[in-house]
Amino acid sequence: MINCSQPKLIVALDVDTFEQARGLVNALSPAVDIFKVGSQLFTSCGPVIVRYVQAKGKEVFLDLKYHDIPNTVASAVTAAIRSLDVGHQGSADYRTVLMYTMHISGGQEMLARAVEAAQNTAHQMAVRRPLALGITVLTSETRQENTQALVLERALIAHKAGLDGVVASVEEAAMLRKEFGKDFLIVTPGIRPTGSDVGDQKRVATPSVAIKNGSNFLVVGRPIIAAQDPLQAAKDILDDIQQG
Numbered sequence: 001m002i003n004c005s006q007p008k009l010i011v012a013l014d015v016d017t018f019e020q021a022r023g024l025v026n027a028l029s030p031a032v033d034i035f036k037v038g039s040q041l042f043t044s045c046g047p048v049i050v051r052y053v054q055a056k057g058k059e060v061f062l063d064l065k066y067h068d069i070p071n072t073v074a075s076a077v078t079a080a081i082r083s084l085d086v087g088h089q090g091s092a093d094y095r096t097v098l099m100y101t102m103h104i105s106g107g108q109e110m111l112a113r114a115v116e117a118a119q120n121t122a123h124q125m126a127v128r129r130p131l132a133l134g135i136t137v138l139t140s141e142t143r144q145e146n147t148q149a150l151v152l153e154r155a156l157i158a159h160k161a162g163l164d165g166v167v168a169s170v171e172e173a174a175m176l177r178k179e180f181g182k183d184f185l186i187v188t189p190g191i192r193p194t195g196s197d198v199g200d201q202k203r204v205a206t207p208s209v210a211i212k213n214g215s216n217f218l219v220v221g222r223p224i225i226a227a228q229d230p231l232q233a234a235k236d237i238l239d240d241i242q243q244g
Helices: 018-028 039-045 047-055 070-083 108-125 147-160 170-180 207-212 230-243
Strands: 008-012 034-038 059-066 099-103 131-135 165-167 185-188 217-220
Touching (some): 008 230, 018 034, 018 230, 047 059, 059 070, 070 099, 108 131, 131 185, 170 185, 170 207, 207 217, 207 230
Parallel strands (some): 034 059, 059 099, 131 165
């Protein structure tokens, strides 16, 4: 199990095909321990990419951002836990995903039902329970006057529903850490090394700033996967994290 007490790098496999993702996982595995599988890649190749990452001994952040009626989301989370590595079910080698995401805007009942379903399913299968994370406000959304208030409001809902943490930009991380303490996980996308292109992200920060503000997990995609040397780019960011 990943030690969440130290900041960790998550590389986002935001590519179109299994072949592209496999190449990145193979290239980055010497340095990277956690890979994000989002809707783009999961829609393209499904659980096979999750199983591949797990077979390499790495962790998966399943970022599908569930948002539906409570029963549907609870069923989806149950299916995710049951289907991703059934070949090793019940053995010491069985690996569930490390974390999964839901939109907090789906409401407290939806979130709580999903957490309960995950707990029950993991218990029945005698495996670890994946960490549940709530999406507050996407980092691609432009900062508004009420953004921090909205993030805090949604994080409170997530906390009451029993989630382990939230996904939020670095601009809200310090506020969330102060409000919820050290055990509430903060996953921060929009991480860009100094001088990197921000792309479609609006609320971005360097690794050191994110760590200073209290982030546990730093999600990096394009600055690594689009680099001429992805492994070196990942190592450079890991160095920044260590210094932070």
